[in-house]
Amino acid sequence: MQSQPEIRGVATELLASKGLRLISCNSVQTLWAGYGHICQIKACSNNTGVSQSLMFKYVSPPSSKSNKNVRSLDEGHIRKIFSYQVEQYFYTYLAPQMPNKIAVASCLASVNTTAKGANTIGMVMNDLRDSFPVAGEKRAELNETQVHAALKWLAGFHGFWWSRADEVRRAARVRPPLEHFKQHKSTELGPQAGIWLKGGYTYLATRRKEYDGLKMDEDSEWSSAFCEPGGSGETSVAELAAGFLCSSAVREYQTLIHGDVKSENLFTTIKGDAVAFFDFQYVGLGLGVCDLAKLFTCSVPLRMLVDDDEAIPTASTLEMQQGEETLLRKYHDQLQRTSGKRYGWSLFLTHWETALVDWLRFQASWGFWGNTEWLEARVRSILDDAQWLAWIKSAYEASERDWRN
Known part of the structure; x- marks a missing residue:
């Protein structure tokens, strides 16, 4: 399980690369099978002192799953690890090309590192709820x-x-x-x-x-x-x-x-x-x-x-x-x-x-x-x-x- 200091540390480094300072970081959702967290963070500008609310997606699969023996890895586990890296690629390289009328979150900063065979991914993104405040519910119907x-x-x-x-x-x-x-x-x-x-x-x-x-x-x-x-x-x-x-x-x-x-x-x-x-x-x-x-x-x-x-x-x-x-x-x-x-x-x-x-x-x-x-x-x-x-x-x-x- 990821520690709060570990999550805050990655968020702090990413924000610093954009001239921002971390004020708070609170988990709002746990990713599937304990693979990470979605956090709401508050950051302020080092230059202006203006604060803003952002989202932080932190992915660090359980270390017990991290090995290189394909026979001991199930397909679902590998799929999940790959999927988060694919998502980071999309937000980093493809999403910025899209017009504003096709709304997606903007990725301010991201990181993808590997240590001791384990992947760690972090993405700081704008909060979509600022413009789209109504969340779709799990397995729910949309209205017309x-x-x-x-x-x-x-x-x-x-x-x-x-x-x-x-x-x-x-x-x-x-x-x-x-x-x-x-x-x-x-x-x-x-x-x-x-x-x-x-x-x-x-x-x-x-x-x-x-x-x-x-x-x-x-x-x-x-x-x-x-x-x-x-x-x-x-x-x-x-x-x-x-x-x-x-x-x-x-x-x-x-x-x-x-x-x-x-x-x-x-x-x-x-x-x-x-x-x-x-x-x-x-x-x-x-x-x-x-x-x-x-x-x-x-x-x-x-x-x-x-x-x-x-x-x-x-x-x-x-x-x-x-x-x-x-x-x-x-x-x-x-x-x-x-x-x-x-x-x-x-x-x-x-x-x-x-x-x-x-x-x-x-x-x-x-x-x-x-x-x-x-x-x-x-x-x-x-x-x-x-x-x-x-x-x-x-x-x-x-x-x-x-x-x-």
Whole structure:
């Protein structure tokens, strides 16, 4: 467990580099599994004496976890260590390029050091709550105004980086956790860490343990639906969807995705008409619809997606309804305006449906929450669509041929 003097010491050094003096430092949140703290700090200028409130994110994984033997490190642990370094890279090198209308925290100073095999990361940032005082709650619905504001932010974020795709690809250097660790034999990514080559934390290459568990779950309808191969040993639906979303077939539409879009990772204005996202630990390359799949399932009120939310619990299958289409069209239109690029509506919908399939595969293997019945009914409808099945098989096979050649 990190000591208060240790945390204050790092904060003091970072503030001093900006001509600021630490007055107070109080922990407001503990990071997952004791990996660090979020602190509110008060600092004053050495020149003017003017004080200000800032946030300090301090990451120092438990020392008992710090070693270089890949067999004794679980994938989740490595993922977390990498994720904080990816987040620091994003805030330090990428976030400053974004326009103010795509609100994110500003990083005033940061550090990433390694001692005795353990990483320590510190970031001093402005307090988003000054302009966005309303916090999203854990596993909570947004109201309608907040949903539209979140969609606007995502379309702006995705569109901005889609138009800068080459820069995003140069930054995307962090491979799946175990793969990256085996190659470099270290949990230290270095000051030029980069971002995830595949944004998000749910993709199949890093969730084999959960997927294998789903295969063995005879009580889940999704075990056979997702995991059983087709005729003649064909690839399973889960493999098809996951493989396509990581393939060269989507390169033209890849952008920077947040990777963990949900209500608790944003603040809003009092009116709810603007949002600021935070927690960029899983930022990386991907399709914007992958961010939308989690948002729609976990944070959008069901009544905004369907015509009759009371009928959903008894619905076996569900085609896209007006509410869902309205939200998607709003996002799609702004995405194209922001990026200056063309994204055919039919192809966009096919990508969206594939993202829903992939997202449900993770929930079915890890745990359900949110608009579960809506998601399951939508995916049953997608899997019943012979045209979609033929398309995903063809697209996957084409991407495999491209990879081999």
